Amino acid sequence: MRFSRRLDPLPEYLTARLNRLVAERRAAGRDVIALGVGDPDVPPTAAARAALAALVQREDVARYPTNAGLPMLREAVARFYAVRFGVAIDPDREVMPLLGAKEGLAHLAMAQLDPGDVSLIADPGYPVYAGGPILAGATPVAMPLRPELAFQPDLDAVPARDRDRANLLVLGYPNNPTGAVMADDLFERLVRFSHDHDVPVCHDNAYSEITFDGHVAPSYLATPGARENGIEILSLSKAFSVPGWRIAFAVGNAAIIANLAKLKTNVDSGMFLAMQHVAIELLDSDPAERRALSAMYQGRRDVVCDLLEHAGVTVKRPGGTLYLWLAVPTAETSLGFSERILEECDVVLSPGSAYGAAGEGYVRLSLTESEDRLREAIGRLTAAL
Numbered sequence: 001m002r003f004s005r006r007l008d009p010l011p012e013y014l015t016a017r018l019n020r021l022v023a024e025r026r027a028a029g030r031d032v033i034a035l036g037v038g039d040p041d042v043p044p045t046a047a048a049r050a051a052l053a054a055l056v057q058r059e060d061v062a063r064y065p066t067n068a069g070l071p072m073l074r075e076a077v078a079r080f081y082a083v084r085f086g087v088a089i090d091p092d093r094e095v096m097p098l099l100g101a102k103e104g105l106a107h108l109a110m111a112q113l114d115p116g117d118v119s120l121i122a123d124p125g126y127p128v129y130a131g132g133p134i135l136a137g138a139t140p141v142a143m144p145l146r147p148e149l150a151f152q153p154d155l156d157a158v159p160a161r162d163r164d165r166a167n168l169l170v171l172g173y174p175n176n177p178t179g180a181v182m183a184d185d186l187f188e189r190l191v192r193f194s195h196d197h198d199v200p201v202c203h204d205n206a207y208s209e210i211t212f213d214g215h216v217a218p219s220y221l222a223t224p225g226a227r228e229n230g231i232e233i234l235s236l237s238k239a240f241s242v243p244g245w246r247i248a249f250a251v252g253n254a255a256i257i258a259n260l261a262k263l264k265t266n267v268d269s270g271m272f273l274a275m276q277h278v279a280i281e282l283l284d285s286d287p288a289e290r291r292a293l294s295a296m297y298q299g300r301r302d303v304v305c306d307l308l309e310h311a312g313v314t315v316k317r318p319g320g321t322l323y324l325w326l327a328v329p330t331a332e333t334s335l336g337f338s339e340r341i342l343e344e345c346d347v348v349l350s351p352g353s354a355y356g357a358a359g360e361g362y363v364r365l366s367l368t369e370s371e372d373r374l375r376e377a378i379g380r381l382t383a384a385l
């Protein structure tokens with residue numbers, strides 16, 4: 001049998017590999033604490049679960065949805081953007097439902113890029129930022145995020161030959177995996193770069209609702225000029241603890257959205273209608289619930305950081321997201337260190353190198369276990385250092 005060569009440059013997807021390692025060790029009877037994947041452990045609210053249960057009973061929700069989604073869903077997204085971000089959105093032309101941000105990012109790359117094109121991507125970054133362009137036959141080119149620039153890209157350092165071939169730029173703040181929040185003028189610089197060099201921007205706002213210490217994450221679309229050639233991806237996965245429900249939206253430039261819609265109508269048939277109705281309820285729900293969720297993650301962040309600091313490990317407290325981005329405290333590579341910690345402690349960390357070359361020297365720890373389990377994990381980890 002022969003398979004498409006297009007897949008050859010793709011590494012095994014990190015989450016798939018980590019899940020497999022965990023399953024193997026658990027099957028062998030080991031007590032594994034899995035902090036590798038950013039999979040929220042907190043259930044959706046009781047109201048959201050009850051709403052979905054009731055909706056599934058309706059006779060009219062099993063039919064094919066449309067890719068464009070219900071007008072009332074797109075209006076709910078526009079309301080959310082107005083209330084939460086102070087941004088006015090045209091619900092008919094500037095919103096497109098996605099079956100998760102991951103699906104949207106992968107298909108956006110295919111809708112946007114030709115072989116020979118470049119996509120400028122944050123490195124370290126969510127693996128689909130590289131995988132999407134590779135599947136499109138294009139070339140992902142890393143924009144390194146370094147600690148000395150607070151994990152923001154140096155746009156002036158993008159080589160002219162890459163800039164000239166680029167037809168997409170993807171990054172996101174609050175940032176996975178570094179936990180960094182946006183520097184004050186980054187969005188203005190991004191808009192200028194995208195206009196000067198004619199490079200459409202996709203801002204991945206997957207963690208907009210998970211922020212700490214009073215930080216409120218903005219929308220890229222609030223920056224003047226952003227919408228002229230930019231979109232943003234809003235995901236409900238982390239904000240509402242519904243990662244398996246697959247609800248996200250592409251919002252922004254109408255031409256980019258229409259082109260993505262052309263691709264998607266050939267690939268999927270839209271979001272389950274019951275999910276569209278639940279999404280409306282989530283988008284309109286009390287923001288206090290989202291603030292409570294962030295406060296809970298902030299509490300976990302502080303427990304873990306206090307324990308690590310007490311053990312002499314230097315940590316930079318993240319301003320948002322579900323992650324700690326830890327410099328490997330030994331001379332090992334990030335993969336070597338994470339493999340040893342798994343072997344010796346049954347604690348799973350993601351090796352930073354899995355997020356791009358600039359991730360070497362770091363591991364990512366997810367705050368998606370209870371405080372007790374996190375304490376146990378850090379106890380094991382610090383004993384092994």
Ligand SMILES: Cc1ncc(COP(=O)(O)O)c(C=O)c1O
Nearest residue numbers: 100101102126176206235237248
């Ligand atoms: C930066 C980033 N973007 C997108 C996603 C995917 O989100 P979704 O569940 O909406 O596909 C994730 C998931 O971890 C992520 O970390």
